[in-house]
Amino acid sequence: MIIINNFNEYKLLEGSMVGTSLWHTIDQDQINRFADATLDHQWIHTDEKRAAEESPYRSTIAHGYLTLSLIPYLWKQIAEVRNITMEINYGIENFRFGQPVKVNDQVCLQATIRSVNDLKGTVKVVVGARLLIKDQSKPAYTGDVLFLYHFA
Template sequence: MTIINNYEEYKAFEGKSLGESQWHTIDQKQINQFADATLDHQWIHLDSERAKTESPFKSTIAHGYLTLSLIPYLWKQIAEVRNVKMEINYGIENLRFSQPVLVDNEVQLHTHVKSVANLRGVIKVTIEATLKIKDSAKPAYVGDVIFLYHFN
């Protein structure tokens, strides 16, 4: 895990990889819980029997937004940003879902620091986030995640 204590340390990673998270298995229980939390109960996520016969994937798949919601959990395995009064998820840009995550697939977040800017004391960091799927050539998605940090 990378420890970042201040703007200068973050800036030193600009243009570099910060590494990757551990592998995380997305199982049917997690998919069902996400469906309940978001009220998104499409059969392609929940009905394994129907998915076997009607889905082109022959399996249930994780919600795209479920895979996105894993970013904070997986990010915390990659970097610990210290001395922060407040951290804000500012946005996601240029995100493309390129491959569905099937039930019981393992995923891993890979990160690359694209830019670090000091905006009058607020640090804006753009991280290219790639969610890889174990044993798949294509990632689930690639996009730029933007964080705002207020350091002490």
């Protein structure tokens, strides 16, 4: 894990692949809880029997937005940003889903610092995110995540 204490330390990481999170298994319980939270109970996510019979993946798959929602959790396994009074998930850009995450797949986040800018005291960081699936050559998604930080 890297530790970032201020703008200057963040700026030094610009252009670098800074790390990879631990593997996280997405199980059916997590998929079902996400479906409940988002009111998205499409059968391809929640009906294990039907998915096994009718889905081209022969199993349920995680919601794309579930996999995106893991970014803050996985990012905190890669970097600890200290001395901040506030951190804001500011946005996502250029995201593309490369392949679905099947139930019980293990995923991890690989992060690259694309840019770091001081906007009059607010630090805007663009992190390139790739969600890797264990034993798969193609990532689940790629794109950029934007964070805003207010350092103390």
